[in-house]
Amino acid sequence: MATVKLTVDGVPVEVEAGSTVLKAAEKAGINIPTLCYLEGIHEVGACRVCVVDVGAKALQAACVAPVAEGMKVLTNTPAVRTARKTTVELILSNHPDNCPSCVRNLNCELQALAESLNIRGNRFEGAQILASIEGERGMPRPRPPFPAQKGLWGCPTCINNVETFANVAAIILNGAAWFASMGTEKSKGSKVFALAGQIVNTGLAEVPMGITLREIVYDIAGGILGGKQFKAVQIGGPSGGCLPASLLDTPVDYDSLTQAGAIMGSGGMIVVDEATCMVDLARYFLTFVQAESCGKCPPCRVGTKRMHEILERICAGEGQEGDVERLQELGTRVKQLSLCGLGQTAPNPVLSTIRYFREEYDAHIREGRCPAMACSALVDYTVVPEKSTGCTACVKVCPSGAITGERKKPHLIDHDKCIRCGSCETACKFDAIVKTERGARGEREVAD
Numbered sequence: 115m116a117t118v119k120l121t122v123d124g125v126p127v128e129v130e131a132g133s134t135v136l137k138a139a140e141k142a143g144i145n146i147p148t149l150c151y152l153e154g155i156h157e158v159g160a161c162r163v164c165v166v167d168v169g170a171k172a173l174q175a176a177c178v179a180p181v182a183e184g185m186k187v188l189t190n191t192p193a194v195r196t197a198r199k200t201t202v203e204l205i206l207s208n209h210p211d212n213c214p215s216c217v218r219n220l221n222c223e224l225q226a227l228a229e230s231l232n233i234r235g236n237r238f239e240g241a242q243i244l245a246s247i248e249g250e251r252g253m254p255r256p257r258p259p260f261p262a263q264k265g266l267w268g269c270p271t272c273i274n275n276v277e278t279f280a281n282v283a284a285i286i287l288n289g290a291a292w293f294a295s296m297g298t299e300k301s302k303g304s305k306v307f308a309l310a311g312q313i314v315n316t317g318l319a320e321v322p323m324g325i326t327l328r329e330i331v332y333d334i335a336g337g338i339l340g341g342k343q344f345k346a347v348q349i350g351g352p353s354g355g356c357l358p359a360s361l362l363d364t365p366v367d368y369d370s371l372t373q374a375g376a377i378m379g380s381g382g383m384i385v386v387d388e389a390t391c392m393v394d395l396a397r398y399f400l401t402f403v404q405a406e407s408c409g410k411c412p413p414c415r416v417g418t419k420r421m422h423e424i425l426e427r428i429c430a431g432e433g434q435e436g437d438v439e440r441l442q443e444l445g446t447r448v449k450q451l452s453l454c455g456l457g458q459t460a461p462n463p464v465l466s467t468i469r470y471f472r473e474e475y476d477a478h479i480r481e482g483r484c485p486a487m488a489c490s491a492l493v494d495y496t497v498v499p500e501k502s503t504g505c506t507a508c509v510k511v512c513p514s515g516a517i518t519g520e521r522k523k524p525h526l527i528d529h530d531k532c533i534r535c536g537s538c539e540t541a542c543k544f545d546a547i548v549k550t551e552r553g554a555r556g557e558r559e560v561a562d
Contacts, residue, residue, distance in 0.1 A: 120185040135166055135187055136176040146176045146189050147198070147227050162201045163227070167191050199231045242408070243273065253410045277306055297323030301367035305378065311385035312339045321366065328362040331385055342387040348395070350379025352402045353459035355466035356392060375466040377459060391488035392471040393478055397425035399463040406456060414457030417448035421464060430491045433479035438468055487549045490534040494550050495527060501546040508538035508547060
């Protein structure tokens with residue numbers, strides 16, 4: 115049978131013709147890392163871990179590249195290490211977060227390869243906290259090793275949410291069975307929520323897992339202020355999802371919330387009523403997460419900014435056909451490609467409001483109106499003439515001088531000067547000033 119002679123990292127080796135570079139390296143006693151046989155790792159991405167330099171224009175995957183007579187294979191050049199490191203970081207960015215509890219932990223080829231390539235830290239927010247304590251810039255890094263192995267100043271570190279630590283003492287005192295008696299089959303125990311928004315009772319509430327959103331909003335939070343209609347609840351902090359009234363009977367557990375497009379997150383729960391614009395609400399939360407981005411990975415740094423710009427245009431009445439589809443595509447990419455939890459959940463408010471309140475996006479873009487009349491660029495302030503008394507209260511609070519007129523006589527609002535801040539509506543005690551959809555007015559309106 116024909117054979118081929120080549121060298122691998124300077125070591126001469128003779129193998130059968132048609133063999134792969136990987137097989138030649140094995141015969142030469144040189145290890146080329148491979149991960150494609152591991153479960154849970156995308157085989158195409160993992161295949162690129164075994165790249166080598168064979169003198170061609172591009173690096174070749176050793177598991178498929180055939181040997182050739184006189185070939186010189188190099189397995190550890192700077193280019194090879196850079197390519198492998200990039201591939202492993204991408205694999206880790208989409209790898210499950212359960213490594214500490216995985217049966218392969220501390221005996222895992224992926225962890226070992228990451229360590230050999232000097233990929234340190236972890237890719238969730240704990241790394242940012244540790245880096246800040248150490249005097250470095252708080253940024254996420256791919257894992258492993260994990261903080262429990264090598265954390266603060268290289269020492270094993272226990273880092274977790276305060277709420278998790280608070281549960282430890284109670285579990286030790288009362289037993290695991292007591293804790294597991296609360297909640298659902300897959301979500302045990304209780305959860306503390308910070309209740310806020312247009313509800314009667316705000317504050318912290320600890321509830322058992324599995325309780326419905328309806329029970330929290332109406333039985334614990336006391337319902338909606340002023341007898342208004344419930345519109346949505348935003349769950350999970352700034353990067354949580356917005357769920358509509360049709361999902362009020364959703365049980366509060368990890369699986370149910372994730373399936374509905376929300377997250378448990380930090381336990382924030384903001385209830386909004388019918389006067390809230392869901393497009394503007396998504397813009398508000400994206401403003402926060404966009405500003406909080408550390409800027410390390412482009413999907414989060416650039417993607418959230420582009421999404422925010424689109425939402426700003428829509429809320430200003432300058433939306434375009436295709437904007438919603440662009441938001442969905444950008445949001446999906448940001449979730450998939452960001453390194454840390456912030457970027458991976460940042461699009462949630464946008465994607466969930468598109469999913470459940472698409473008609474509001476369409477109204478802004480196609481009709482140039484805000485159904486909730488909350489976007490200032492799409493509303494005007496007008497009056498109910500029969501209620502106007504000419505008390506001048508609106509004149510005194512108008513910051514732009516848009517309202518003029520004599521006392522006890524009808525006043526005029528100059529809509530070219532009006533900045534639509536709503537101060538006049540708030541100051542009027544006679545309900546003579548109301549919001550109207552943009553364009554539903556005359557050239558000048560009588561105010562109080």
